[in-house]
């Protein structure tokens with residue numbers, strides 16, 4: 001069987017409301033999530049045993065041993081068969097856009113694809129055991145996530161054009177949750193309004209929040225600089241942090257606007273990781289490896 005390539009798109013939290021905390025310390029969230037046209041790539045070939053090699057511009061420093069989340073995810077589904085996996089990292093690590101979770105979800109999707117299967121309820125449960133963001137990355141279409149990230153509902157969103165910017169400071173998610181002042185913030189409205197038109201989505205987002213933004217800015221003040229720099233770019237309709245940071249996104253009316261804004265930001269901050277992309281649905285992500 002020819003190797004297959006699975007795209008592991010960046011996950012963007014357009015909103016992230018922290019609404020409570022469970023007895024085990026995990027936080028209850030209400031988050032509007034979509035997926036980016038940029039991400040890591042996982043190439044899988046059928047093999048007798050499981051193996052992983054890490055490559056790509058963001059791969060340095062990511063251990064490929066048994067603790068690697070992609071390897072642990074593949075191991076959940078390996079059964080009798082293995083796979084030789086090559087992970088091309090394009091997303092910065094510990095950056096609030098779900099890179100590790102996306103890789104784990106891609107490994108699950110790839111292992112299933114090699115056997116002609118698609119993810120079901122059992123895989124969603126296995127995904128949650130790997131990490132709170134893995135089930136949404138397995139779905140990888142626009143959705144509302146509640147619970148700790150396991151209650152997922154599809155949402156119809158328009159395509160958005162975005163610039164992602166990370167100041168190259170890795171953020172430890174537990175540190176940001178620990179610094180949070182209030183854990184009982186209001187959720188998003190239920191049901192959500194119709195968000196299928198760009199204008200409706202933008203005005204809705206302007207009323208919503210990422211409750212982790214304030215604690216993340218307190219821990220890493222450079223995040224405030226990233227948000228100001230994005231907001232100041234011509235055409236930026238909204239700038240917000242994703243996940244627990246430090247990656248922030250700016251939304252732009254069109255692809256050209258996002259691309260030129262990204263170039264301007266790269267010129268001003270050559271030391272930051274900057275990417276322009278489309279946000280939306282990335283659920284059609286397993287394909288034969290182009291020869």
Ligand code: C5P
Pocket residue numbers: 025026027028029130131132133147148149173174177
């Ligand atoms: O599930 P995952 O390993 O990705 O979570 C990393 C850490 O982030 C957890 O140990 C917890 O401290 C925090 N977290 C949380 N509530 C969530 C998700 C993550 O408190 N819903």
